[in-house]
Amino acid sequence: MASVIKLREDWDPDKHSSGLNPNTVCVSRIRRDLSSLLKDPLSGILVIPDQDDITKMNVLVTGPCETPYEKGFFHFFMRMPYNYPIHPPRVKFLTTGAGSVRFNPNLYANGKVCLSILGTWSGPGWTPAQNVTSVVLSIQSLMCEKPYHNEPGYEFERNKDDVRNYNIVIYHETLRVGVCDVLEGKHPLPPNMIDVVSDSFIDFYDYYMAKIDELMVYQGKPFRDPHGFNRGTFNFIHIRERMGKIFKSIQKKNAKAKEVIVIDD
């Protein structure tokens, strides 16, 4: 029998906080979570706790290979409640092009992350055996090969090419918002994340160019998002221009940094 599941409304870490100080269990458990993450780092995931408040952390998920999110930079803000781990953290997705892009049926443009363990989706709920690692892994797993199917009722492709059409929109938005906007500073990142993202961008540059070439056939065509979430026109030419500029400016910065080192010697 299907029971009525009450999804939490107070998911937003910016708007909801008990105002209570974290208890000793909460703080010691967060430390444990973070030290186990340091011991066994997760590939493509960076978790940086706030220097002044350990209950707040910034998470950077690099889009997994072989998915339309590949090599995009996705920023999340996570906040532990005062009674963690009895209650789950609150998580907000921030790489949304200022609330204009819905990157996944479960990643809303307003930042809501729909995951059953966070209490924002139906299914197996939170248990205190979960930790920071399991939460960020669940988030990363939303960024899958065929995100079209994440929407309930879309377990099968309803119309021919729906999966492909949705993926192309996600590829485009990943390159436009998850790479260009992030690197251009349109989306504010914590300072220690900016360096990581700039270094990765240089490493990933050849991939970006190859992907743009592959998708250039869609240039000028309108988005065909089968879920109707995202509207727009494919403009890979513009993305390529932006990336070229970003590449040059990072190289310039790196060259300057080298000069400084030489002078220091």
Next chain:
Amino acid sequence: MANNDAADFDVKIIKWNVVAFWKWIASEEECGICRFEFEACCPDCRLPGESCPMAEGKCHHYFHLHCIQKWIKNVQSKRKCPLCRQDWSYVEDSSEIVL
């Protein structure tokens, strides 16, 4: 001292220290909720041992008694084990300390 009685070694015991080692018998090393070892106490307690015992569920998962109590009394737990999500019930007499 007589030469023919080697066993009669003259040792006088002034003081002795007994060292005992105790351990909770569990299939896991640490509490699945607070992630501290069972031989340490839960984060709310100061002294390990009988005052902060370990609890075993019928599903054979182990937690500090204080940690699992906190979870179970929370409505959202639906009285399920945090590890396997089966209905939680205590194995009786799981709080046995073995020396």
